[in-house]
Amino acid sequence: MSKNIKISNAIIRRLPRYRRYLGILQTKGVKKISSNELSELIGYTASQIRQDLNTFGEFGQQGYGYEVDKLYKEINRILGLDREYRTVIVGVGNLGQAITNYTYYYKIGFKIMGLFDVNPKIIGNWINDVEVMDYSRLEDYIKEASIAIGIICVNRENAQDVANHLVAGGVKGIWNFAPIDLIVPDNVALESVHLSDSLHTLSFLIKNKNQRTNIK
Amino acid sequence: MSKNIKISNAIIRRLPRYRRYLGILQTKGVKKISSNELSELIGYTASQIRQDLNTFGEFGQQGYGYEVDKLYKEINRILGLDREYRTVIVGVGNLGQAITNYTYYYKIGFKIMGLFDVNPKIIGNWINDVEVMDYSRLEDYIKEASIAIGIICVNRENAQDVANHLVAGGVKGIWNFAPIDLIVPDNVALESVHLSDSLHTLSFLIKNKNQRTNIK
């Protein structure tokens, strides 16, 4: 039943959003939903919703719709949220600390095991029950503690070096917040949050809402 | 010369990346670059690069290529980064403080004028030379201080309320970090950073790198 189909990036980006809306529906106690109703809510066409879901399986029932509980569970499984990931955060500046707290809050499945930094003043500190350790220990720690995900919160200049150590340690994925396109091997997953790109996009959108830009 | 052409989202998302690479090239002192050379660097096809750039104007020179300085300046202009945006941040938790510092650091054009929160314990505090003010003052302050951008760093439950006040105050754009799809009028730009969606995407990518998922 399982073929080597490549899932398009477009679909991948929609999956967490399906999850979000289904989670809300579940909280509200909604038991079933049709692709049309979900379409109203989420803003994708009913056709697209059915297409997307059918990439992964037949989760609905003709003449009835989809069971919210079941679909939510399936999407969690598809997203790999049915397991736990042990993570470390490298770079305990403002962003690093915010992500620590954020991930702590949204912690379903993501457990922060260690924080790493080069600053001797904060090494040894504890943040949210997690110790700040010396950056030089990173690679060994990843191996010892079976860390699956490394979160990069250092600046652009040091990000690739951190990525190299994370990869050498054996992480399966990297969540990168530095404004750089990291190079990692094919078997390591990479997801970047480019905050500056996002802010610049906002700037573009503002400009183009107001006056029509100099477009050819 | 200026037509009402709609710029596709795909192009918009590539623009900040062009900017990023051109900035690096400029720093390195590179004077000219061809679409082929840029393609090697940035990973888009040369054809796509030429197509993208030609949406906004004719910035190159046949037989020669593009002048880095000029192109960088043009893209900044296209992105609306040739002006200053006065901003406020609403929600001074960990994320709010991190974004305050982040935006402070990457401050080219984005000036944080005020912070807002409902917590009486932090109202009156100063962070990076910016005062934390009472949330009830938000709307008036936006009008008085001609704020263009509101940054939302509150939780999901309060985000839409914050957005409504920002819109009522007259902001031109909203940078949203709450995990919700906000509803704003057509003339207000909205850019959301869905950290949880991003983390869930990483989870999916990790899962699909290792074993082929149950795909039909």
Added chain:
DNA sequence: TAGATTGTTAATCGATTAACAATC
């Protein structure tokens, strides 16, 4: 059974890539 809604194929639309004439 009749009505509803999925799963899936076919048609359309839009974005990317290829090709090449224009021109520096």
Added chain:
DNA sequence: TAGATTGTTAATCGATTAACAATC
């Protein structure tokens, strides 16, 4: 001038939407 590379049109590819048969 010859070589290089853009600007731009045409071809291709992939993603979205429409349509409908299958079926609960």
